[in-house]
Amino acid sequence: MEIKPAKAVIFDMDGVLIDSEKFWKQAESEVFSSLGVKITDEFTQFTQTMTTAEVTEFWYKKYPWDNIALDIVEQQVISRVIELIATEDCTIAGIKKFIEDLKSKQYKIGLATNSPYRIIQTVLDKAEIAHLFDHITSAEFEEHGKPHPAVYFTSAKNLKVDPQHCFVIEDSQSGILAAKNAGMTVIAFTNQNSEIYFDLADHRIISFEDPLPALFS
Template sequence: MIIKKAVIFDMDGVLVDSEKFWKQAEFEVFSSLEVNVTDEWCDETKSMTTPEVTKFWFEKFPWTGKKLEEVERMVVSKVISLIENENCQIPGVKAFIETLKAQNFKIGLATNSPSVVIPAVLNKLGIHHLFDAVSSAEFEPKGKPDPSIYYTTAGKLNVKPEECFVIEDSYSGMLAAKHAGMTVIAFTNGNAQLNFEIADHRIENFEDAHLNILDKAFIYPLN
């Protein structure tokens, strides 16, 4: 029997409802560069890192006057401003993490977002002190669905991949965690379109999760 010692959270869509901010920032910044930002192509960029997104749009609509790195920073800065000033907290997530900490689980964060966005999110929710390790795919060879960020986070937590639960809201994130050999919990948040077939467990919302998940999925706390 494998004892679970850690819970690793995705960030966008799990800790904060920020995916709409990325879409807004993407539209505003790239449209200002005369890029034809369509919903169809935005769907293709959802699982990309910000350098990948910037390169994606540049290859379709090459612009002049601004380097890719500068444009990427513009998008990220806009997202951070929206996170800091808009209501985006996922209900119940702070209390959920506090419950896990009380059960002696190590808590990690693994996100495709740039590292500068992480403090904005953790400070917004007042949960910085609850995390034992944070990781950004910015420092990995590839972002999710590549599993490298999950291997990195497990290493920071000093646990084996098979000792980790991962909470994800996207198929690419769940795939990354599965490839890393971790137990995946899909956070659906009422999203009927989410493909959670590869997940081992499911959480509809964090406010009810104490009753229907902690007693079922989180059955091996480190006590």
């Protein structure tokens, strides 16, 4: 049977549209430390792939605090990340032109992130790309975040494109696994890095400033 070309490109957000990992670390350190949490590199390795709600619950179980609900703490972290995104230089180089070139080739453009929904608009405004997306979604609305494929299935459904006809651009191991488990073609955005888990992807993109790869033709 003939394999039809992909009709949609779905982007991860953190690390793909913006360089935000450092903001999450800073916000979590500020907020959780103020509550008596002793943040260590050993434990942050576990929290890197979690949703914000999961991270908040993780630290609460390690260092329970009083007088403030977990959902309020979670929102404090999110608000701090939004502040940092809005005020710092963090847009990934070349991303706007890259998406514009995909749109010119009639691809539908989606966004599927583990990050909370209310951060998304700040990111899209920062990169000046909000008008280029046909659908955006967050794992906040799913029972499970990445590496579970649910957020990618939701994205494909709303884009009205079969998962097998979707490209996904990811930079994390959990995201790559989520997209693979959704049956999508996965492109690792390496950003000059050399992580072993990039081998799980079907293709690689080193920089969005390079010409559009031939696989999108």
